[in-house]
Amino acid sequence: MMVNKLATNIGPVFNRSVDILKGMKMPEESYNVIRNQYYAAIILAKLERVKANQREHVIGVCEEDIYLPDEAYVLAHADSVLGTAVVSLNKIRQEFYGLPEDDTKVYDRLYKLAVDQVSFLCDVAACRNPKCVHYYSQTMMDIDNKGSKLCDICKRQLINRKK
Numbered sequence: 001m002m003v004n005k006l007a008t009n010i011g012p013v014f015n016r017s018v019d020i021l022k023g024m025k026m027p028e029e030s031y032n033v034i035r036n037q038y039y040a041a042i043i044l045a046k047l048e049r050v051k052a053n054q055r056e057h058v059i060g061v062c063e064e065d066i067y068l069p070d071e072a073y074v075l076a077h078a079d080s081v082l083g084t085a086v087v088s089l090n091k092i093r094q095e096f097y098g099l100p101e102d103d104t105k106v107y108d109r110l111y112k113l114a115v116d117q118v119s120f121l122c123d124v125a126a127c128r129n130p131k132c133v134h135y136y137s138q139t140m141m142d143i144d145n146k147g148s149k150l151c152d153i154c155k156r157q158l159i160n161r162k163k
């Protein structure tokens with residue numbers, strides 16, 4: 001349900017259709033047995049195969065814990081060449097912090113992460129405005145504190161985007 005809501009809400013932000021893949025199955029080869037996590041780069045390469053055309057952007061939403069070699073974990077990752085992104089619900093769920101589940105809060109985080117990633121797919125440069133949804137955020141506090149909209153600088157880049 002949360003993912004359906006995301007699919008409805010994210011397209012208009014970018015004025016294009018964004019395909020959201022819910023409950024995606026993790027590619028076996030992305031699993032790292034030592035880390036007990038899934039390698040985000042492999043997931044993104046796999047997601048490219050479900051693209052209907054070159055222009056389409058695909059976001060996979062998963063429950064699993066994902067990582068990049070230099071990071072303990074990542075909440076999300078995108079590859080603008082492939083046009084794919086992955087967002088993990090693993091650590092944005094309140095349950096992860098021993099708190100009661102809060103769908104509104106989790107959706108808010110999922111939405112912000114997804115807009116942030118699709119902005120990267122549209123070649124919008126990393127933003128330094130802490131209120132902008134495209135501001136770099138690694139902690140829950142960063143995410144909860146930033147707004148859910150793109151700032152004017154990011155919006156301008158989006159209008160002038162090439163892809």
Ligand SMILES: [Zn+2]
Nearest residue numbers: 127132151154
């Ligand atoms: Zn911005």
